Amino acid sequence: MNKVAAYAAPKGADLLDHYEVKVRVPDGEWQHVPVYKVKVDMHHVREASMAAFDMEGTVEAEITFRREALREAVIRPLSKSTPYKVEADTIRLTLDGPRKLVIECNGDRFGNLHLFANPIEADAPSPEDPNVRVIRPGIHRLPDLLHEGEVIWYFAPGMHYIEETVLPVPSGQTVYIAGGAILVGSLVCDHAKDVHIRGRGFIYLADFHRFSAFRGVRIIFSENISIEGITVIDPPHYSIFIGKSRGISIRNFKSFSTRGWSDGIDIMSSERIDIEDIFMRNSDDCIAVYGSRWDFYGDTREVSVRNAILWADVAHPIMIGVHGDHHRNGDTIEDLRFENIDILEHHEPQPNYWGAMAINAGDRNTVRNVAFENIRVEAIELGQLFDIRVVHNADYNPVPGSRIENIVFRDVQYAGGTPHPSRIYGFDEERVVDGVVIDNLRIGDERVEGSGHPALDINGYARGVRIQ
Numbered sequence: 001m002n003k004v005a006a007y008a009a010p011k012g013a014d015l016l017d018h019y020e021v022k023v024r025v026p027d028g029e030w031q032h033v034p035v036y037k038v039k040v041d042m043h044h045v046r047e048a049s050m051a052a053f054d055m056e057g058t059v060e061a062e063i064t065f066r067r068e069a070l071r072e073a074v075i076r077p078l079s080k081s082t083p084y085k086v087e088a089d090t091i092r093l094t095l096d097g098p099r100k101l102v103i104e105c106n107g108d109r110f111g112n113l114h115l116f117a118n119p120i121e122a123d124a125p126s127p128e129d130p131n132v133r134v135i136r137p138g139i140h141r142l143p144d145l146l147h148e149g150e151v152i153w154y155f156a157p158g159m160h161y162i163e164e165t166v167l168p169v170p171s172g173q174t175v176y177i178a179g180g181a182i183l184v185g186s187l188v189c190d191h192a193k194d195v196h197i198r199g200r201g202f203i204y205l206a207d208f209h210r211f212s213a214f215r216g217v218r219i220i221f222s223e224n225i226s227i228e229g230i231t232v233i234d235p236p237h238y239s240i241f242i243g244k245s246r247g248i249s250i251r252n253f254k255s256f257s258t259r260g261w262s263d264g265i266d267i268m269s270s271e272r273i274d275i276e277d278i279f280m281r282n283s284d285d286c287i288a289v290y291g292s293r294w295d296f297y298g299d300t301r302e303v304s305v306r307n308a309i310l311w312a313d314v315a316h317p318i319m320i321g322v323h324g325d326h327h328r329n330g331d332t333i334e335d336l337r338f339e340n341i342d343i344l345e346h347h348e349p350q351p352n353y354w355g356a357m358a359i360n361a362g363d364r365n366t367v368r369n370v371a372f373e374n375i376r377v378e379a380i381e382l383g384q385l386f387d388i389r390v391v392h393n394a395d396y397n398p399v400p401g402s403r404i405e406n407i408v409f410r411d412v413q414y415a416g417g418t419p420h421p422s423r424i425y426g427f428d429e430e431r432v433v434d435g436v437v438i439d440n441l442r443i444g445d446e447r448v449e450g451s452g453h454p455a456l457d458i459n460g461y462a463r464g465v466r467i468q
Contacts, residue, residue: 002026002057003120007179007200009034010138014206019103019113020064021051026094030062038233038256039206040110041313042283043347045258052116052231052254054179054200055098063091063113065105076102077309077342078415079376100254100279100309102344109345116254116279118200118229125176125198133173135201137180166214169195177201177230186214186235189222189245198228206234215241216255220296223247234258239282240265242273243296250275257282258313266290268323269298269331276304281311288316291324291331291365298325299332306339315353317343320370321361322391326399330364340374347381354420355387356380357409361401362391371408377415384420385412385443385455388436388462390427400427403434410439418443421454426461433462441467 002025009015016037022030033051040048065073070089075082082101084093091103095117103113125132166186169175171193177183179200184207189195203216216232219225220243231254232239239255239262242248248270255264255278264280266288267273280286287310289303310317318338324331338357346356356377361367377385388407392400403426426432441448443455450467451458458465 002059003055004028004031004059005054005120005179006031006033007053007137009036010180010182012139013182016047016049018065018067018111019049019051020066021113021115022062023053023055024060026058026060035113036233038114039258040256040281040283042258042260042262043314046110048111049113050116050231050256051113052118052200054118054120055095056120059095059117061093061095061115063103063115065089065091067111068106071106074104076104076344076378077376078378079342114279114281116231118252121200121229125174129174131173133175135175135177135181135183135199137178139182139184141184169197171195174198177203187217189217189219189225191220192222193224195222195225196228197226197230200229203230203232204234205232205236215239217241219243219245219248221245225249226251228252231255235262237261238263238266239280242267242270243294244269244298246271248273251277253278255280255282257284259283263288267300267303268293269296269300271299271301273303275306275308277307279309281313283314284312285315285319286310286312286317288319289333289336290322291333291363293323299334301332301334303336304339305337305341308341309344310341311344312346312348312356315348316355316358317346318357319355320359321365321367321401321404322363322393322396324363324365324401326363326397328364330366330402333365333367334369336370338372338375341376343375343377345379345381346377346383348383351420352393354383355422356383356385358387359404359407360387360389360391360393361404362393362397362399363401364399365401366403366405367401368405370406371410372412373408373410375409375412377413379416380414380419384422385414386422388433389423389425390431390433390461392427400431403432405434407435408437408439409441410437412440413442415444418455421457424456424458424462424465426459426463428461431461435464436462436466438465438467
């Protein structure tokens with residue numbers, strides 16, 4: 001069955017009129033989709049556009065470019081091969097299923113439209129359920145309200161301006177941010193279990209200039225937490241932070257950020273993290289996987305990221321290994337898998353932070369058993385494809401890492417020109433990289449067939465590097 005649902009923008013939402021978006025089922029009535037303003041690129045902050053709707057079956061979309069005459073259009077990820085037609089200033093496309101797209105007009109990679117076709121929601125929670133907290137359509141600035149250890153939230157329709165906006169979520173609760181709802185604030189799961197955060201609404205933190213540590217969702221010392229369907233816009237710090245937690249599921253999540261250290265999803269001393277179907281455009285690492293840091297101690301293992309679109313306006317799309325328990329023997333970061341991922345950009349002015357896929361083992365850490373499979377990199381404006389190094393980063397590591405072992409790159413393709421050579425560096429005779437398999441790596445139309453290829457830079461402390 002063909003279905004489409006668009007959610008009206010709440011009064012006072014920050015919209016942008018560079019694009020007009022309409023959707024319908026075939027031969028149905030057109031529905032207008034609100035186009036929100038999001039900011040991108042910390043180096044030179046600019047206004048981009050975002051629109052989202054829900055769909056099932058077949059849906060038609062019309063995108064009209066209103067800023068100037070439309071001369072050319074590109075729809076990314078290129079791997080989706082999304083068919084479209086251009087008539088005057090309007091792009092017409094037919095979608096046969098949910099997907100996340102970037103519409104680029106006249107070569108502008110910063111003033112583009114991010115178009116999210118979400119799946120139709122199934123089994124939305126009931127507001128009558130005492131374990132459900134519903135954030136209804138509207139803009140909400142909400143207080144911490146604690147009573148006998150439980151959160152009390154009252155969400156009347158309309159706009160609410162209350163200064164304190166960090167909301168603790170207790171165990172067993174579902175927080176439902178409905179389509180058309182904007183929560184100006186942060187959600188925190190602290191020593192919580194069995195929590196679900198879901199919906200089609202937004203967590204909006206662009207106004208929080210004073211609070212540099214604000215995250216969209218913070219999950220610490222918690223277990224069995226799921227996040228599905230929501231979008232985080234311009235957090236001062238991470239979009240999702242996971243510290244000393246396990247059994248975390250993230251689905252259909254979207255994020256934009258423009259501040260220093262405004263990573264997408266950061267994982268520290270945690271295990272069993274499952275991430276699928278995400279879009280991240282961040283001005284720092286899109287996904288970072290570490291060991292110990294701050295109040296969170298221990299190894300990190302069993303992290304899976306698949307069916308993702310990553311865009312790093314600054315730093316790395318994927319970063320692994322920098323932080324660990326250097327006071328003791330470091331941490332082990334192991335059993336990580338990254339699969340079916342489109343990387344749309346990697347731009348980093350500092351060579352020490354190059355690498356669209358980076359493993360930098362510091363703080364006595366050991367990183368092992370990491371697989372990158374079916375990875376498509378469209379553009380590297382400034383950086384390199386991968387960076388596998390045991391490091392002593394003076395900014396973050398009191399001591400070097402210990403080792404990196406058993407790393408696989410399989411079916412990785414870079415579509416751009418020749419990037420800076422990818423490094424595979426051990427630190428010294430004892431702190432080595434041991435066991436890297438590169439299977440079907442393509443730079444443009446050329447397959448890399450030997451360790452002497454100019455796309456690779458391998459030092460004498462790297463062992464067991466196989467190109468096949």
